[in-house]
Amino acid sequence: MSNQSNNSKKKIHPQPLQNVKVVVRIRPISRQEEDQNVKNIVKCHTHREMFLKEKKYTFDRVFKPTASQIELYMNVVAPLIQDVVEGYNCTAFAYGQTGTGKTYTMTGETCRVVGNWKEDEYAGIIPRAAFHIFDELNKMSNVDMSVKVSYIELYNEEIRDLLSDDENTLQIYTDNKGSVSIQGVNEISTHDGEGICKLFQRGIVKRQIAPTLMNHQSSRSHTVFTITVVTRESTPSGDDILKAGKINLVDLAGNENIARSGCKDLRATELANINRSLLTLGRVIHALVDKSQKHVPYRDSKLTRILQDSLGGHTKTVIIATVSPAHNSYEETTSTLDYATRARDIKNTPTINEKMTKHQIIDGLVKEIDRLQKDLDAARSGTGFYVDKENYQKMLDAISAVTGETISADELTARKAERIKNLEDLMYAKLRQFEETVEQCKKHEQELETARATMKEQDENLEQEKFLSKWYENQTSEKLAEAQRFLNVTKTLHSEKQILLAKLEHQFSINVSNEMVTHKAVTEVTNMIDKFGCEETRKIKVSEEKVRDEFKKSVLDLHKDLSNSSSTIKELSEQCESRARKEKNGFSVKNCILTKTNDYLDAIRKKTLVFEGVLGEYEKQLNFLKLEVPKMAKIYRKNTEMFFDKTMTLVKTYDDEIKNDIIEAGNLKTLECLNDSEKQLKTSIEGKENIIAMLRQQIEDENATLYRIQKEKEDLMNTDKRVKDCISERMTHLKSLVLESSKDLNSSLQLPALIDIQGAEVQDLFVVVKEFEDKLNEIASFLDEKHEKITQCTIEEFSRSVSNTCKVIEKSLDEKVNGLIKNIDVMMGRSEVVESFTLFSNNIKQILYEQILDKNVKASHVGDTPVRQSTSYPSRIQDITPREALIEKFKKTMMQKLEEHTEDGCMENDLLLP
Numbered sequence: 006m007s008n009q010s011n012n013s014k015k016k017i018h019p020q021p022l023q024n025v026k027v028v029v030r031i032r033p034i035s036r037q038e039e040d041q042n043v044k045n046i047v048k049c050h051t052h053r054e055m056f057l058k059e060k061k062y063t064f065d066r067v068f069k070p071t072a073s074q075i076e077l078y079m080n081v082v083a084p085l086i087q088d089v090v091e092g093y094n095c096t097a098f099a100y101g102q103t104g105t106g107k108t109y110t111m112t113g114e115t116c117r118v119v120g121n122w123k124e125d126e127y128a129g130i131i132p133r134a135a136f137h138i139f140d141e142l143n144k145m146s147n148v149d150m151s152v153k154v155s156y157i158e159l160y161n162e163e164i165r166d167l168l169s170d171d172e173n174t175l176q177i178y179t180d181n182k183g184s185v186s187i188q189g190v191n192e193i194s195t196h197d198g199e200g201i202c203k204l205f206q207r208g209i210v211k212r213q214i215a216p217t218l219m220n221h222q223s224s225r226s227h228t229v230f231t232i233t234v235v236t237r238e239s240t241p242s243g244d245d246i247l248k249a250g251k252i253n254l255v256d257l258a259g260n261e262n263i264a265r266s267g268c269k270d271l272r273a274t275e276l277a278n279i280n281r282s283l284l285t286l287g288r289v290i291h292a293l294v295d296k297s298q299k300h301v302p303y304r305d306s307k308l309t310r311i312l313q314d315s316l317g318g319h320t321k322t323v324i325i326a327t328v329s330p331a332h333n334s335y336e337e338t339t340s341t342l343d344y345a346t347r348a349r350d351i352k353n354t355p356t357i358n359e360k361m362t363k364h365q366i367i368d369g370l371v372k373e374i375d376r377l378q379k380d381l382d383a384a385r386s387g388t389g390f391y392v393d394k395e396n397y398q399k400m401l402d403a404i405s406a407v408t409g410e411t412i413s414a415d416e417l418t419a420r421k422a423e424r425i426k427n428l429e430d431l432m433y434a435k436l437r438q439f440e441e442t443v444e445q446c447k448k449h450e451q452e453l454e455t456a457r458a459t460m461k462e463q464d465e466n467l468e469q470e471k472f473l474s475k476w477y478e479n480q481t482s483e484k485l486a487e488a489q490r491f492l493n494v495t496k497t498l499h500s501e502k503q504i505l506l507a508k509l510e511h512q513f514s515i516n517v518s519n520e521m522v523t524h525k526a527v528t529e530v531t532n533m534i535d536k537f538g539c540e541e542t543r544k545i546k547v548s549e550e551k552v553r554d555e556f557k558k559s560v561l562d563l564h565k566d567l568s569n570s571s572s573t574i575k576e577l578s579e580q581c582e583s584r585a586r587k588e589k590n591g592f593s594v595k596n597c598i599l600t601k602t603n604d605y606l607d608a609i610r611k612k613t614l615v616f617e618g619v620l621g622e623y624e625k626q627l628n629f630l631k632l633e634v635p636k637m638a639k640i641y642r643k644n645t646e647m648f649f650d651k652t653m654t655l656v657k658t659y660d661d662e663i664k665n666d667i668i669e670a671g672n673l674k675t676l677e678c679l680n681d682s683e684k685q686l687k688t689s690i691e692g693k694e695n696i697i698a699m700l701r702q703q704i705e706d707e708n709a710t711l712y713r714i715q716k717e718k719e720d721l722m723n724t725d726k727r728v729k730d731c732i733s734e735r736m737t738h739l740k741s742l743v744l745e746s747s748k749d750l751n752s753s754l755q756l757p758a759l760i761d762i763q764g765a766e767v768q769d770l771f772v773v774v775k776e777f778e779d780k781l782n783e784i785a786s787f788l789d790e791k792h793e794k795i796t797q798c799t800i801e802e803f804s805r806s807v808s809n810t811c812k813v814i815e816k817s818l819d820e821k822v823n824g825l826i827k828n829i830d831v832m833m834g835r836s837e838v839v840e841s842f843t844l845f846s847n848n849i850k851q852i853l854y855e856q857i858l859d860k861n862v863k864a865s866h867v868g869d870t871p872v873r874q875s876t877s878y879p880s881r882i883q884d885i886t887p888r889e890a891l892i893e894k895f896k897k898t899m900m901q902k903l904e905e906h907t908e909d910g911c912m913e914n915d916l917l918l919p
């Protein structure tokens with residue numbers, strides 16, 4: 006049975022009258038028409054007005070040939086879709102001459118949607134509406150919905166179901182409320198737009214199409230594609246609001262004249278039928294508009310019967326009149342536009358089909374059963390077909406109401422006969438329906454029983470749930486209070502945590518920065534110590550090497566000089582000795598010289614010893630320094646590392662006071678270390694100063710000795726000079742004497758000859774000899790004297806030589822002494838080392854103060870530290886009683902109450918909740 010038969014159960018709310026909406030779509034000139042050089046005789050004036058030649062027409066909308074499918078859909082059909090979902094019945098049908106675009110408008114070129122229905126350029130109304138309906142339904146929430154589709158064809162005045170596999174024709178019937186239904190039409194449920202399109206495609210292939218002269222794919226039947234939407238919404242009162250709306254999308258076959266269409270035989274019969282139904286449609290429209298006509302000939306054709314509700318009924322209707330702009334279609338276009346113009350005056354009363362509650366349905370069914378029961382009783386009690394008198398009267402009234410005519414008895418009899426036939430059909434249908442309904446009632450009764458039992462159970466459950474919910478309510482408020490307490494504690498802890506975190510962050514940033522400062526300072530100090538240690542060690546090494554070389558050289562030179570001196574002196578002594586040997590008193594001179602020389606050598610040896618002693622001392626000092634400097638560097642390094650480690654440990658603690666104390670302690674410790682180092686240095690410096698003083702003393706002693714030696718040397722030199730002068734004088738004198746003596750000696754050698762010869766003269770000779778002897782004695786004494794003088798000269802010469810040698814030695818010694826003094830100066834450089842140490846330690850102190858203490862970031866005040874206090878909060882969260890235990894408790898309570906009530910004889914079901 007069609008969904009339309011259910012209309013009898015629907016509650017219909019009358020609505021204000023609403024004119025049928027009429028739009029016109031002008032097709033573009035086709036290629037065929039272009040070839041025929043047809044003239045365009047249709048012009049659009051505004052979007053509501055158009056001209057056919059000079060005649061002006063006004064419609065709800067006029068679509069130009071260029072108007073797109075989507076433009077037409079959005080303006081004409083889209084508003085109806087919303088109405089359908091609301092529960093209205095709507096109809097959109099295309100009417101017009103064959104080949105003017107009815108199928109193009111309703112179906113489109115491919116009878117489906119490609120992509121989004123709002124964007125596809127070519128889809129017609131039906132596929133687009135299929136998707137649009139689901140878009141609208143999907144916007145609704147908490148609504149059950151069902152969408153059904155039916156598709157019928159009216160061909161040669163016979164109705165065929167395009168969605169059914171059998172070829173049976175279907176019957177139309179009108180129910181007692183005047184609603185037209187098609188018996189047995191297939192209504193197929195679908196869940197999406199795609200599903201609707203598929204059904205549409207399934208049906209369309211069965212549609213009667215044939216080529217005509219006017220359209221090579223001319224639709225030879227009228228089709229009605231119906232989408233029914235039922236929504237069910239539950240109200241808080243428990244009733245269901247049912248809304249049932251539908252849209253009929255009608256594609257009529259084209260009106261055409263047989264001659265132009267070129268139809269013959271079968272096609273001509275087809276055309277005659279098409280034209281008849283369209284003619285009736287025209288008459289119906291005319292009758293609806295013409296107030297003088299009381300009878301609307303819906304029944305004259307099946308098309309008008311199907312469209313009865315859409316024309317002057319409760320449906321919202323839109324007519325799309327399609328026209329060709331070609332001059333050779335002038336007559337058909339005029340006819341279509343005249344139709345359309347007339348149709349604009351048709352008035353409908355659209356109503357929403359809604360609100361069918363369960364109770365109302367049951368009431369309706371009971372009444373229907375009652376009525377049918379009466380009919381059945383009447384039929385059983387008589388022969389033939391009987392209808393209950395009251396029902397019969399209602400039928401008559403209904404006929405009068407529908408036709409609105411006063412009819413003659415014969416007419417009435419004829420109509421009654423037809424009506425009775427219809428009623429017979431209906432009766433059988435109703436009987437079947439009745440039986441089905443009785444079955445359903447039984448089923449419903451059973452369901453009712455089950456529902457009652459379920460309700461009872463649910464009541465009990467409800468009590469139990471009330472009990473549980475009350476209990477949970479109490480628990481919830483307790484838990485809420487507990488949670489609030491926790492919340493307060495958490496809030497306090499959170500704010501304290503924020504303060505502590507801020508402090509911690511602040512402290513951490515200080516620590517990081519201090520760590521960097523300290524690290525930098527320590528690195529600098531360590532580098533300085535390393536550099537200092539290296540530099541000083543290098544300096545000491547250099548000076549040590551230098552001094553050692555100098556000393557070695559000095560000592561070597563000294564030894565060399567001494568050996569040279571010794572050999573020179575030896576030589577001189579030998580010379581002297583040989584000379585002295587020639588002289589009488591030579592030994593005494595030699596001894597004298599040797600004694601002097603030995604004295605001198607002794608003095609030099611002594612000096613050498615002193616030098617060697619100084620050198621030894623100096624080496625000792627050097628060795629001491631060599632050991633001392635790395636030790637001190639080590640101590641510095643150790644102290645600094647110690648300080649760094651301590652500072653590192655300290656910066657990792659958060660307590661400012663402790664930190665400051667420890668930093669101070671660290672600084673004190675460092676200072677102590679520095680002081681210790683300073684003291685050690687001082688002691689070392691003092692030691693070095695003593696050594697230097699001692700060395701100075703030694704140098705002074707050496708200087709004194711040197712001075713003495715110099716003095717002695719000077720004395721010696723003076724003596725030498727004198728001896729030398731004397732010797733040279735004597736030598737000169739002696740030489741002259743020897744010369745003279747030799748002269749005298751030569752002359753004396755001539756005397757004996759003179760005696761022999763001159764005897765007389767012997768006396769004279771003796772005298773002369775005596776004189777000679779005297780002279781010899783004189784010469785001897787003179788020679789003695791001379792000898793003495795010569796010895797003196799030799800001594801002087803020797804002294805001079807010695808003096809020269811001594812000068813050389815002295816010069817060499819001077820150089821050595823100067824070298825020694827220089828070396829002592831180099832040694833004095835140790836005081837520079839000490840000074841560098843002092844400077845260095847001061848630098849370190851400064852760095853430690855400036856880099857660490859001054860640059861160390863002092864902690865600033867970051868909020869008050871939260872006061873230590875005990876926070877009270879529940880140490881354990883009580884478990885929630887399990888549901889099963891609660892249900893057990895509830896049951897017990899119920900049993901107790903029941904017993905108490907039974908004892909009291911009270912039957913009230915007023916068990917109190919806990």
Ligand SMILES: Nc1ncnc2c1ncn2[C@@H]1O[C@H](COP(=O)(O)OP(=O)(O)OP(=O)(O)O)[C@@H](O)[C@H]1O
Pocket residue numbers: 031032033035070101102103104105106107108109110220222223224225257258259260327
């Ligand atoms: N607005 C339009 N724009 C473009 N082409 C159109 C338009 N209207 C119709 N046509 C074309 O005109 C031809 C005939 O259209 P259609 O089959 O829809 O006419 P019809 O009115 O349904 O004819 P019939 O009554 O014979 O079935 C088709 O080829 C169609 O593509």
